Amino acid sequence: MVWKEDMENVIGELPFKFVENEAFVEYTNALNVKVVLLSRHTISRNVSKFYIEERTKMLQFLSNPKTAIHLTTDTWTSSYQRTTYMVVTAHFIDENWMMHKRIINFREIDSHKGEDMGRELLDCIRGWGMKNVMTITLDNAATNDKAIDFLVKKLPNLYEGGKHFQVRCMAHILNLIVKDGLKYQNYHVECIQKAVRYIRLSPQRINKFKKAMKDCGLQTKKFLCGDTPTQWNLTFELLKSAYQLQEAFMEFGIRDKSYERDLDRVPENYDFEVVTEMVKFFEKFKTKIELVSATSKPLVNLFIREVLDVHIHLRKWSTKPMFLDMYWGAYNKMNDFMYFAVLLDPTTKSPFLLHAFKKMIGYMEPSSTPAGMDIKARQMVREVENRMESLFMTYLERFDSASKIVIDVDDDNDFFGDFLCTGGSNSDPMDNELQTYLKENIFKYKKDFSILGWWRVNAIKFPTIARMAKDDYFFLVFHNFFIN
Numbered sequence: 001m002v003w004k005e006d007m008e009n010v011i012g013e014l015p016f017k018f019v020e021n022e023a024f025v026e027y028t029n030a031l032n033v034k035v036v037l038l039s040r041h042t043i044s045r046n047v048s049k050f051y052i053e054e055r056t057k058m059l060q061f062l063s064n065p066k067t068a069i070h071l072t073t074d075t076w077t078s079s080y081q082r083t084t085y086m087v088v089t090a091h092f093i094d095e096n097w098m099m100h101k102r103i104i105n106f107r108e109i110d111s112h113k114g115e116d117m118g119r120e121l122l123d124c125i126r127g128w129g130m131k132n133v134m135t136i137t138l139d140n141a142a143t144n145d146k147a148i149d150f151l152v153k154k155l156p157n158l159y160e161g162g163k164h165f166q167v168r169c170m171a172h173i174l175n176l177i178v179k180d181g182l183k184y185q186n187y188h189v190e191c192i193q194k195a196v197r198y199i200r201l202s203p204q205r206i207n208k209f210k211k212a213m214k215d216c217g218l219q220t221k222k223f224l225c226g227d228t229p230t231q232w233n234l235t236f237e238l239l240k241s242a243y244q245l246q247e248a249f250m251e252f253g254i255r256d257k258s259y260e261r262d263l264d265r266v267p268e269n270y271d272f273e274v275v276t277e278m279v280k281f282f283e284k285f286k287t288k289i290e291l292v293s294a295t296s297k298p299l300v301n302l303f304i305r306e307v308l309d310v311h312i313h314l315r316k317w318s319t320k321p322m323f324l325d326m327y328w329g330a331y332n333k334m335n336d337f338m339y340f341a342v343l344l345d346p347t348t349k350s351p352f353l354l355h356a357f358k359k360m361i362g363y364m365e366p367s368s369t370p371a372g373m374d375i376k377a378r379q380m381v382r383e384v385e386n387r388m389e390s391l392f393m394t395y396l397e398r399f400d401s402a403s404k405i406v407i408d409v410d411d412d413n414d415f416f417g418d419f420l421c422t423g424g425s426n427s428d429p430m431d432n433e434l435q436t437y438l439k440e441n442i443f444k445y446k447k448d449f450s451i452l453g454w455w456r457v458n459a460i461k462f463p464t465i466a467r468m469a470k471d472d473y474f475f476l477v478f479h480n481f482f483i484n
Contacts, residue, residue: 016040016047058102063129066399067092068471071136073121075112084109086117088124093470097456099298104128114146121147122154132157134471135165135337139172159391164335170292170303174310178232178285181278188274192242192267193235195249196224198259205256212251220244233289236282239275246272284313298451300472301345303338304356311363337472339384340391344469346443346454354381385438392434395464437462 017040018024028035038046061067070091077084088105105124109117125133133155138144145166152162159165182189199205209224225241227234242249249267253259260266288306292299342353357377361368368376431439443454451469459466 016043019043058104059128061094062090062092062104063131065131067130068132068134069130070134071121071125073136073138075109075117084112086120088121090128090130093452097452097470099452112143114143115150117143118147118150118154121151125151125155132471134159135167137167137169139169140176160336164337167335167337170307171289174285174289174292175232177314178236178282181281182232182235185274185278188271189235189239189278191265191271192239192275193227194263195267196226196238196242198263199252200224200226208255209248209252212248212255213245216247216251218245218248233286236279236286240279242267243272243276243279281313281317284310300338300341301348301451304342304353308356308359315363336384336387340388340468341472343384343388343438344465344472345451346458347445347449347451349442350381350385350438351442353384354378357381389432389434392432392464392468395468399464399467433462433464437465 019037020040071088073088075084075086086109089101090104091101093099109120148166152165199209222241225237227238253266342348354377357380358373361373361376455466455469
């Protein structure tokens with residue numbers, strides 16, 4: 001199936017009558033007098049026809065029981081209209097291993113209650129005829145938990161009865177961590193915020209500060225960044241720009257006589273020392289949020305390594321143990337799909353999972369001995385492999401992909417085709433496809449490694465596991481990740 005990402009006539013969200021604008025017609029004729037512009041009515045009909053064609057294709061694709069779909073959703077209230085809206089986005093990988101996301105629902109809703117939101121989501125799922133929704137990613141609001149409880153009771157064929165159906169947004173969790181962290185040093189943060197806002201309030205003060213920068217020998221084109229209360233990343237940029245230009249603040253105070261008079265307190269050296277450390281701490285979170293907000297590649301296989309990296313960072317910097325405990329749950333309650341994604345990554349598989357479990361046990365049970373951690377971690381890996389094998393058997397029953405393998409060889413030789421399916425593996429002939437895959441050596445990791453590209457090439461060798469990987473690897477792409 002070919003998906004059209006755009007249409008030439010739908011650009012820039014301009015009204016259709018724009019093509020009849022006198023200036024636009026004159027400009028077009030000047031470029032090429034042979035161009036015949038379509039009327040706004042013709043364009044309108046073409047766009048409507050395009051929409052119906054694409055929606056029909058989408059309906060056929062999403063309603064296919066073999067199509068695994070991961071949903072993300074969010075609600076918000078318009079500050080101007082005082083109206084609440086819900087958006088639902090479907091994420092999937094097509095038969096060519098290309099990633100897609102489509103907004104399949106954008107509508108006004110009357111209630112923020114969990115059950116009402118659950119009904120809206122169920123109507124959307126049924127309206128598109130979806131039969132294989134794997135997960136849904138939401139933020140941490142309590143109403144979302146109630147919406148999921150409602151959905152799980154209504155949707156059939158969920159893995160482990162929907163126990164792992166809900167995925168919490170990691171970007172949202174990271175935002176909460178940062179906002180809580182900012183509160184601990186609010187005294188120093190507010191002081192610098194007020195000073196920056198004071199300076200940026202008028203052109204005269206901005207010019208004075210630029211002259212102060214010049215007098216201090218700060219040869220840079222950077223300037224103080226503004227912020228908004230709801231976006232911590234802008235607060236981060238404000239603090240970062242402020243500490244980089246801290247010398248100019250002192251010089252500005254000499255030039256602007258009302259600076260100290262109009263502010264309750266002006267930034268001092270200690271304020272900048274505290275903020276400098278904060279910027280170093282929050283730099284990691286900025287990097288992580290940019291990573292988990294990516295839309296161009298799968299991220300679920302990176303979940304364990306990224307979460308453990310955040311955990312190490314928190315332990316290194318945290319002086320308040322309760323702050324750390326608020327955001328770190330029990331490793332034995334982690335979403336199974338996160339562990340499966342590690343096993344389905346040919347560069348990690350079970351060895352990486354073993355390493356991760358040892359680290360988790362060490363953090364949560366510091367009194368454990370190295371030998372005890374090793375025994376427990378190996379047992380946990382076996383349990384994950386067993387659960388994945390149960391899912392693998394379910395896939396065999398549902399799709400029977402082993403009977404539909406197509407071998408591309410020069411001659412019609414069934415024996416040679418059977419050999420190609422083994423990939424020349426030395427594994428035990430009694431092993432099933434999953435066991436064979438897990439026993440193979442891990443693929444050497446490279447920064448430019450494409451996991452979808454690897455599975456596209458190796459799907460002929462591991463057809464059922466490739467389908468599992470395709471189904472598992474799209475969720476958590478941009479609304480991503482889950483910390484228990």
